[in-house]
Amino acid sequence: MLESIENQYQKIGYIARSHGVQGEVLIISELDAPTLFDSLDLVRIENARGDLVPARVESVRVQEKHNRLSFFVQFEHVTDRTQADRLKQYAVYADREQVEHLLDRQDDPVDMTSFEVRMNGSRIGTVEEVLYNPAHPILQISTRNLEQLLVPFVDEYVTEVDEEHRQIHCRNLEQLGDV
Structure with missing residues (x-):
């Protein structure tokens, strides 16, 4: 029996815009996890029909600006700005097990009282x-x-x-x- 998409994948952010001429995109993360893409080499991008299309991650740069994490991501199949522009505002999903495993590794904030x-x-x-x-x-x-x-x-x-x-x-x- 197939699992529902909600059980299989978790939304990790959305593509805000293209960046540069080589097809890089800016992903605004919905998770507070700077190492989010360290273990993700494959994500799913939701297209206009609502399908989750696999996209292999080629490279990632992390930026924290205004207390918000963003990722500049180069996908293997996106090679120019025009292709990147077509992805604007699409949601990005990852395998739920990988994301939950990553979030579980993050420690709760340390109680620094009496340090x-x-x-x-x-x-x-x-x-x-x-x-x-x-x-x-x-x-x-x-x-x-x-x-x-x-x-x-x-x-x-x-x-x-x-x-x-x-x-x-x-x-x-x-x-x-x-x-």
């Missing part, structure tokens, strides 16, 4: 709470002086999260207050 915060080898304090806002998380740190320090969880300040040793390594914290 030790360090800068230049010195202990700065301990994470008391992680505050979530639309732009990025903010670490509320209780410093050695028992003061509160709010640190945006961005590359400017956080250089590494060491889950094994429960430490967060930072830089530039002097910009945020007395450290």
Whole structure:
């Protein structure tokens, strides 16, 4: 007995537009998985009739812009811009088992409460709470002086999260207050 399309395939995004003259397309992902195409060499593109047509992935470049993942994908059978333009707005599907396996490998967010915060080898304090806002998380740190320090969880300040040793390594914290 054949499985339904919904059980067999999962929508992973849609083709937003063509890119360049070699037939590359921009796929906007519906999944938060930067490694999505690492294990996908074959996807299905839904055509105007609703059929899922196989498309072999030749190459992929990942871009994160405005907190959204997009993929520049070159399909084997698309060789020029005209062919790529015909795919605009079509949905892209992948084998459900491959996608679910990939998503299962992604860990749940780490609870960083009580992580030790360090800068230049010195202990700065301990994470008391992680505050979530639309732009990025903010670490509320209780410093050695028992003061509160709010640190945006961005590359400017956080250089590494060491889950094994429960430490967060930072830089530039002097910009945020007395450290």
